[in-house]
Amino acid sequence: MSDLSKLQAWMADALQRRRAIERDPELVAQARGRIGGNDRMAPESQLEVYREQFWLRHTSCLVEDFEALGAITGQEAWERLVEEYLGTHPPQSFSLRDLGETLPEFIVGCTWLPRHDLCTDMARLEWAYVEVFDAADTPPLAVDKLAAIDESAWQSARIELSPALQLLSVGYPVAALRRKIRLHEDWQLPDAAEPQHLVVYRGGDRNLHHDVLSELAFALLLQLQQGTPLVPAAEAVASAHPDSASTLEAELSDWFQSFTARGFFSEVHV
Amino acid sequence: MGVGLRVPHYKVVIADRPAVDFFEVISENFMVAGGKPLYHLDRVLETYPVVQHGVSLGIGSPAEPDRDYLKRLKALTRRTKTPWVTDHFCWCAAGGANLHDLLPLPYTKEAVARVAERAKMIQDFLELPFALENTSSYLTYTDSTMTEWEFISEIAERADIGLMFDVNNVYVSAYNHDFDPFEFVHSVPHERITQIHLAGHTNLGDYIIDTHTGHVIDPVLELYRHSIELAGPVSTLIEWDDDIPELNVLLAEAERARNVRTTALAARAERKARGAAENAVARPQERYRFERPVPNADAVHGWRQGGPREREATP
Numbered sequence: 268m269s270d271l272s273k274l275q276a277w278m279a280d281a282l283q284r285r286r287a288i289e290r291d292p293e294l295v296a297q298a299r300g301r302i303g304g305n306d307r308m309a310p311e312s313q314l315e316v317y318r319e320q321f322w323l324r325h326t327s328c329l330v331e332d333f334e335a336l337g338a339i340t341g342q343e344a345w346e347r348l349v350e351e352y353l354g355t356h357p358p359q360s361f362s363l364r365d366l367g368e369t370l371p372e373f374i375v376g377c378t379w380l381p382r383h384d385l386c387t388d389m390a391r392l393e394w395a396y397v398e399v400f401d402a403a404d405t406p407p408l409a410v411d412k413l414a415a416i417d418e419s420a421w422q423s424a425r426i427e428l429s430p431a432l433q434l435l436s437v438g439y440p441v442a443a444l445r446r447k448i449r450l451h452e453d454w455q456l457p458d459a460a461e462p463q464h465l466v467v468y469r470g471g472d473r474n475l476h477h478d479v480l481s482e483l484a485f486a487l488l489l490q491l492q493q494g495t496p497l498v499p500a501a502e503a504v505a506s507a508h509p510d511s512a513s514t515l516e517a518e519l520s521d522w523f524q525s526f527t528a529r530g531f532f533s534e535v536h537v
Numbered sequence: 538m539g540v541g542l543r544v545p546h547y548k549v550v551i552a553d554r555p556a557v558d559f560f561e562v563i564s565e566n567f568m569v570a571g572g573k574p575l576y577h578l579d580r581v582l583e584t585y586p587v588v589q590h591g592v593s594l595g596i597g598s599p600a601e602p603d604r605d606y607l608k609r610l611k612a613l614t615r616r617t618k619t620p621w622v623t624d625h626f627c628w629c630a631a632g633g634a635n636l637h638d639l640l641p642l643p644y645t646k647e648a649v650a651r652v653a654e655r656a657k658m659i660q661d662f663l664e665l666p667f668a669l670e671n672t673s674s675y676l677t678y679t680d681s682t683m684t685e686w687e688f689i690s691e692i693a694e695r696a697d698i699g700l701m702f703d704v705n706n707v708y709v710s711a712y713n714h715d716f717d718p719f720e721f722v723h724s725v726p727h728e729r730i731t732q733i734h735l736a737g738h739t740n741l742g743d744y745i746i747d748t749h750t751g752h753v754i755d756p757v758l759e760l761y762r763h764s765i766e767l768a769g770p771v772s773t774l775i776e777w778d779d780d781i782p783e784l785n786v787l788l789a790e791a792e793r794a795r796n797v798r799t800t801a802l803a804a805r806a807e808r809k810a811r812g813a814a815e816n817a818v819a820r821p822q823e824r825y826r827f828e829r830p831v832p833n834a835d836a837v838h839g840w841r842q843g844g845p846r847e848r849e850a851t852p
Contacts, residue, residue, distance in 0.1 A: 271647045272599040274680065275631035275640075282636055303677035305715060307743040307832075313676035316744070321636055331848060357634035361593040361606050362565055364846065400849050404571035431572065473573045475849050 274301060281314060282321045283357060285350055288314050325353055325366060332367045332397050335445040336389045339456060344380055351377070364401070367394055382456060388437040392445060392477075395433035395467045399475055402431040407471065407530035413523070420537045421497045427534040428492050431469035434485065438462050442477045471530055478529075483508060483515050484522050488531070538795045539588070539774045542581060544847045546784045551580045555784060557791075559586040561774050562617070565593045566846060568609045574847050575616075582617060588732070588774075589619040590701070594659075595629030596669065597642045597652050602659060611663050621666040621731055623701040626652065626689055643678035644688035649695065656696035668699030668731040673709040673738075673747030685710065686724040699731035702768070704761045705753065705776075709738055709745045712827050722760050723820045727768040735761060735794055736776040742832030749778035752790060758797050765801035766818040773798060781845075 268276070278301075281294060288294050288311045295311045302310035326349050330337055337345045356369050371390040380386045407429070416424060438460045447454040464485035467477045480488070483504060490500035501519060505512040526532060539559035542550070549555070560581060567578050581587060591610065594602060614622060627639040642648045652669075660667035671689055683691075693700050702725065711718035735758075737751030753761075753775070765771070775791045805815040 268599075269647060270680070271597075271643065271645065271651065272631070274643065274678070275599055275628055278640070279631035279634050279636060282638075283634060301679055303679055303681075303714075305677075305713075310676070316675040316746075317636075317638060317640065320638060324637055328846075331846070358637060359633070359635055361595075361603065361629075361635060362568065363637055364569070396849055399572075401569035401572040401574055404575070430570070469572060473576055 277301065278314070278317075282318045283353070284318060285322075285354065288318055322353075324363075325349075325358060328363045328366050329370070333370065333390060333393045335441075335448040336386060336393055338448045338454075339382065339389060339444075340380060340386060348374070348377060348380065364397070367397065370394065384460070385439050385441070385456065388439050388441045389445065391435055392437065392441045392465070392467070395435055395465075396475055399431050399433055399467050399469050402429075402469065404431075405429055405533035408527060408532035408534060410524075410527055413527060413532070413535060416535060416537060422499070423496050423537075425494055425496050425536045426491050426532050427536065428488065429468065429531055429533045432531055433467045434465070434488055434492060435467070436462065436464050436485070442467075442479070466531070468529065468531060476529075483511055483518070487515075487519075487522065488526070538791045538798070539772065540787050540791055541774065541776045541778070542587070543778065543781055544845050545781050546787070547577045547581075547847075549784050551577065554584050555788065557585060557788065559588060559772070561588045561590050561776075564589045564591040564610055564613055564622070567613055567616075568606075577847070578617070587617045587619060589614060589617055589622050590670075591622065591624040592639065593629060593635075593637070594624040595627065595635075596624060596655050596659070597626070597628035597648060598630045599628075600630065602655055607659065607662055614663060614665055619665065621668055621699065622663050623668045623670055623699075623731065625670045625672050625701075626692065627672050639672045641672060641674035641676065641678075642688075644681040644683045644685060646682070649688060649691050653692045653695035656692065656698045660696070660698055666699055666731065668701045668729075669693070670701035670703050670734065671706050671710075672703075673706040673713075673745075675713055675744055675746070677714055684716070684721075684724075686721045690725050693726060693729050698729075700725060700729045701732055701734065702730045702764060702771075703734035703736075704764055705734065705736045705738055705757050706747060708754075708757045708760060709747050711825070712740075712829075713744045717825045718760055719763065719820050719825055722763050723767065727764075727816065730764070730768040730771050733761065733764055733768075733771055733773045734776055735773060736778075740830055742830050749776045750780050753794065758794065761794065762797050762801045763818055763820075765798050766804055767816045769805065769815065770798075770802055 281288060288298060298311040298314050302313055304310035304313055329349055340348060352370055352373050356373060358366055371394050374387055374390045439457050440461050440463055442465055444454060464480045464482060465477055466480055470476050486504045487500055490503055495503065501515060505515050539561055540557060542560040542562050567574050596602065625639045626642060628642060629635055629640065656667060656669060707718045707721045711721060735753045736749040737753055739746045739748040739750060773794055775787060775794060777787050808817055809815045
């Protein structure tokens with residue numbers, strides 16, 4: 268490793284330390300060998316400017332992306348969560364947009380969090396919003412194009428879901444809670460679990476929305492998202508929910524109209 | 538005379554189409570797949586020239602520039618039709634972490650060689666003029682063997698690239714590291730200046746942070762006047778990234794700079810008319826003396842290049 272790269276590796280490590288540099292005598296000694304300082308600021312104080320900034324910048328970015336999670340954990344737990352997350356998952360992408368990508372996965376192991384299940388759901392939901400916000404643009408599938416497909420083709424026709432759409436099952440009504448928190452309305456943590464199936468999507472106005480779906484509609488969309496052609500997808504859902512087969516048959520047409528109107532589909536491959 | 542395109546101004550820019558010569562965008566904010574960022578960029582491009590400025594290349598980092606990053610950057614240049622691409626003389630990542638900061642490089646021959654070689658490669662890859670910006674810095678390295686202006690000049694010459702000359706950064710680093718900002722301004726290869734940046738900053742007494750907030754201070758405008766007299770009619774951009782004011786305040790700041798620029802260009806023309814070299818502006822004879830306010834230990838130290846990211850509108 269070159270002298271330059273060694274210096275940078277040392278500095279990168281120093282800037283990610285959780286505690287002030289002046290509190291680590293060994294690091295202070297190293298800083299005095301590498302950093303110039305001046306008559307107003309010691310070398311470790313100059314380095315500390317950048318260390319402080321590392322934490323300020325990344326914490327504020329996570330607060331923006333996980334505002335509701337931060338609200339429900341409370342300040343102390345949030346700070347611990349951020350410190351542990353950044354400590355074990357140092358930012359790697361060039362873009363701060365990606366900073367929270369692995370937080371939903373990381374938080375699964377943070378069982379010390381109060382209301383851990385709720386926090387896990389909220390982290391997944393908030394990351395879904397980030398993903399949907401700048402996902403690829405695709406024109407919504409036209410109703411005419413869908414209607415023109417011969418009935419016999421649906422056995423093998425695959426419907427492609429919009430990239431700006433995320434499906435997630437949660438144990439608590441986190442979407443409604445998130446909305447209240449972001450609007451600074453009165454909110455309370457839910458007392459009991461209330462499983463929901465959510466779709467988070469970007470509308471034609473490019474604003475983000477969420478809807479609560481029925482179990483069957485959600486299961487069908489999941490099948491389609493996995494690339495299952497329509498008829499086998501409906502059969503798979505009916506097979507998994509034998510008591511609801513008649514409901515599925517009765518509502519399939521309405522669901523499709525509704526999904527199409529909301530831009531859930533981007534293409535159909537016959 | 539341009540201004541940085543920032544999220545709080547999107548609505549008024551797209552609706553009212555105010556008179557602005559050009560906008561600068563932070564490249565990384567638009568290196569996304571779709572959604573509102575690209576929609577808003579396309580609406581701005583309908584009316585205005587746009588230049589791209591990056592904050593994440595980290596050209597001096599230990600690892601070679603990321604090919605995927607460069608491909609996405611190049612794809613964005615096709616969309617914006619930017620006349621050039623700029624980033625910073627800095628490093629951003631090491632030891633497996635991207636620190637998302639414009640970290641200063643030691644001014645050494647090794648760093649010159651690393652950055653120059655990569656800058657040349659990037660300019661070839663992008664097929665556009667490429668320029669690097671002098672950063673504000675808050676520390677110096679004991680390894681450095683040359684001044685900052687020697688460092689950036691040597692890289693620019695060796696790589697045959699442009700300089701994004703940030704006059705406020707010159708002032709900030711001069712204040713922080715006790716050198717004469719006029720020596721910096723007078724020592725760089727002026728013919729290589731692609732564009733000039735101006736911004737406000739936050740003076741904490743012991744040091745200044747390049748927060749890009751508030752008005753450009755008069756001493757920086759004086760350095761700017763010298764820069765224009767030396768470099769000629771290069772374009773100029775006002776950056777304002779924190780406590781972002783109404784667009785008309787930002788545009789008024791641009792007019793303030795335009796007046797300085799007009800005066801500087803008139804001085805060049807006057808020299809030319811009397812047969813002197815246009816850029817024969819004298820450097821102040823006395824070393825520049827900074828006024829240092831009482832240190833403010835409680836001041837918030839945060840700063841962010843490029844202003845807030847575009848985010849989902851509440852709720």
